[in-house]
Amino acid sequence: xxxxxxxxxxxxxxxxxxxxxxxxxxxxxxxxxxxxxxxxxxxxxxxxxxxxxxxxxxxxxxxxxxxxxxxxxxxxxxxxxxxxxxxxxxxxxxxxxxxxxxxxxxxxxxxxxxxxxxxxxxxxxxxxxxxxxxxxxxxxxxxxxxxxxxxxxxxxxxxxxxxxxxxxxxxxxxxxxxxxxxxxx
Amino acid sequence: xxxxxxxxxxxxxxxxxxxxxxxxxxxxxxxxxxxxxxxxxxxxxxxxxxxxxxxxxxxxxxxxxxxxxxxxxxxxxxxxxxxxxxxxxxxxxxxxxxxxxxxxxxxxxxxxxxxxxxxxxxxxxxxxxxxxxxxxxxxxxxxxxxxxxxxxxxxxxxxxxxxxxxxxxxxxxxxxxxxxxxxxxxxxxxxxxxxxxxxxxxxxxxxxxxx
Numbered sequence: 001x002x003x004x005x006x007x008x009x010x011x012x013x014x015x016x017x018x019x020x021x022x023x024x025x026x027x028x029x030x031x032x033x034x035x036x037x038x039x040x041x042x043x044x045x046x047x048x049x050x051x052x053x054x055x056x057x058x059x060x061x062x063x064x065x066x067x068x069x070x071x072x073x074x075x076x077x078x079x080x081x082x083x084x085x086x087x088x089x090x091x092x093x094x095x096x097x098x099x100x101x102x103x104x105x106x107x108x109x110x111x112x113x114x115x116x117x118x119x120x121x122x123x124x125x126x127x128x129x130x131x132x133x134x135x136x137x138x139x140x141x142x143x144x145x146x147x148x149x150x151x152x153x154x155x156x157x158x159x160x161x162x163x164x165x166x167x168x169x170x171x172x173x174x175x176x177x178x179x180x181x182x183x184x185x
Numbered sequence: 186x187x188x189x190x191x192x193x194x195x196x197x198x199x200x201x202x203x204x205x206x207x208x209x210x211x212x213x214x215x216x217x218x219x220x221x222x223x224x225x226x227x228x229x230x231x232x233x234x235x236x237x238x239x240x241x242x243x244x245x246x247x248x249x250x251x252x253x254x255x256x257x258x259x260x261x262x263x264x265x266x267x268x269x270x271x272x273x274x275x276x277x278x279x280x281x282x283x284x285x286x287x288x289x290x291x292x293x294x295x296x297x298x299x300x301x302x303x304x305x306x307x308x309x310x311x312x313x314x315x316x317x318x319x320x321x322x323x324x325x326x327x328x329x330x331x332x333x334x335x336x337x338x339x340x341x342x343x344x345x346x347x348x349x350x351x352x353x354x355x356x357x358x359x360x361x362x363x364x365x366x367x368x369x370x371x372x373x374x375x376x377x378x379x380x381x382x383x384x385x386x387x388x389x390x391x392x393x394x395x396x
Contacts, residue, residue, distance in 0.1 A: 032252075053247060056251065078237065079236035082235035086203055100278065102219040128237045128240070131238075145200075156196030
């Protein structure tokens, strides 16, 4: 198990420096961490290395330009970047604009709450631990689902996948956080 | 009193997060998530799983130019793409498709109107306007149908659906949705099969003529 740490992960610190201070050094760190992962991730969907680098470029520029939409009270950096990457891939492949939900814009008056940010990270950490304990077959199916290789019917039909369990625990965590956050606001 | 709530299934939210939902369904999910905090939280949970997959995926080294290219672009002016905000009962993703305009309604008879947002090989998605007390016409659909209530409410054999609720109906469900008393009902309805326009008579009249 991960030890609860007293401060947010490096990725979150970099992302907040990008968001709040337009810190290019922090962006450079984010790129070094996520760039190669994004490239590997995108190439697994069958894109060529050159095409994948174009997507990585688009995604990282979106991270820089839309940084104000990153809310560490609700999401980990990797979760936020995952959605940007999948949206971009779909736009490229299908040549259409993917419908996205209305963005929740953080009230700039609200002070960041370090304990909430940490709690989101701890829940996500537990989730990663749970994923690491999956057997090979389950892991392959889970990765396929989140790489967009399974239809909603196929995902729903996967009985061997502890998706519900994993999700309900992170969901409970996020709901609890949201509740607490609501009370703070 | 128990308030019936109708949500999007996990399989569908995971498919939405991963981008593997047909466009009509993706629009309904995006619209519903804009209105439903519970489903937003559930979607964020799926995004967290996706983020974990991204973080644990095998890295592939990027070319040396890529980073320099990106860093060189950071200060470039960005052409802002217009954002169409929610308007009235229509959430932002719907206004996005409508390009900020109000829907263009086409009369279907008996006060019922529709506005088709898209209709292609991925399926169809349209807005339906049903006066209070009126049944939903032309209600044959192949495949799966998702119906999100934007205004008013409707009821059928499966229950009561109010603003923000989603009904998921497969082709085996033989149902007759009727708009309840109160404000006229406006829905966003999506199917994964294209709409069929072959009927000569409104389906409402078909039982009458025994077609």
